[in-house]
Amino acid sequence: MNAQLSQAAIKVTNLVKRRETKLLKSFLAISGINLEIAEGVTYGLIGPNGAGKTTTIKLLLGLLKPDGGEIKVLGKPAGEHEALRRIGFLPESPYFYSHLTGREYLTFTGQLFGMQGPALQNRIGELLHLVSMENKAEERTGTYSKGMLQRLGMAAALVNDPDLLFLDEPMSGLDPLGRMDMRKIIIALKEKGKTIFFNSHLLPDVAHLCDKVGVLSQGKLTAEDDLLSITPERNATVLEEYFLSHIEA
């Protein structure tokens, strides 16, 4: 177990990514990031809007190609299928096919991983129970509230029982009860030894859940520390001060 923990689930070296604005002006979205996240760690990437958090996740998932540097996810280059099989992803404002029911959506997601038959249906049953969506499973996702979509998105991210989970603003759109449920799910995943990488604006959630945090500001990783070294009491106010002191004006 210890040997496994010492392996890097994510290793990023000198990552650079240029992006274009709607007016086709190029800017440096990610500028020389270095990251190393060990297996089993819950890592919180925090930063103001437009800092490059979502771009970082897209690069780690292979949705975007880097302009410089190297990315290794689960020992493989980003986007490689062998790694993607072991990854779960919950995007910010999950994107759904409104013509599908919740169950059909999860079935579709499972089939993309090559899962099928009773094994997939059993897994879907477990996940619907986990996110408390059993009674809405036969309704089309087009009729779901934002919170329900977020729960279904979480179930979809877990369909392949991933070793590494990317969560982009997982608490977004959830009411306090929904946030509490989502926290419980993340804690349960942590206890199972999953590696979790998540972006969030909500510092109380980061303080509560993360082992390590990084501050991203204007595409640069300006600080990175173990959470308990910042605030042993997991105090959100202390984390907020830490965050504010490391963002570039």
Next chain:
Amino acid sequence: MEHCAESQGQKVTAKKAGLLLPVFAIASNTFKEVSRDKVVYTFFVFAVIISFFGLALGSLSVGQDLRIILDLGMFGISTIGGIIAVFAGANLVYKELEKKTCYLIFTKPVRPWQFILGKYLGLALCLLVLIAAMAVFLTLTVYIADPGQLLVFKERVLFIGASLLLTYLELLLIIAAAEFFSTFSSPIMSVVFTIAFWFIGHSTASLQDLSKLFTNSALQQLANFLYWTLPDLKTLTQTRSAIMYGQFPNSELSIYLTAYLVSYVIILLVLSAMVSEKRELP
């Protein structure tokens, strides 16, 4: 040794199934998406109305009723099928990018060719079901107009079926073209490109005639190049009309037409997959 070969064979089969499962999943999702769209049903009802309108119009003519029913019915089916192929095809890839549902797909072990093929097969299957349903109504109107002898009616059904099969083959090409254009352009532009492709397809024979008129050899070669590169749908239309009125083409022409269209579809799908492979998601 035999056991080893058998297990190797099983592994290859399992690998092939693993490659095809995401294709079927995407195809099934696309089929559901298109078939659950109310617009498709509206078009279907419209096609049925055209068929019955043919019946009413046919009854007003003397001796030409069956021809009017068949002409109008075939026109309805190919036009409605074409509209759905162009508009749904032009949105096939773009909609996934716009709604960002492509993030769901490309963060899974799915290759661009599996995505392109799955989307294509889903829409192709949907059109097949739609055309089959419209064909049932056309056959019904033909039967109402002239029940005649069972043998003659069976023969007519065969002609309608064979003719619609060629219509479907043409629509398969249109979907592939629309999907190809939708990999790099907006839906409006894809629709324009696809309609232009379709229109040119019905006029390529003129290019060959045109090449004979040029005295400049470069222009001659250009016209010939365009003739051989762009699809020739005129022969298909002529064959389809001939079948409709009881003249089956020889087997050589049937094989040629099928192989020609299938090859074109494969080339367009390969090009679509290549563009998708290179394209970075928004």
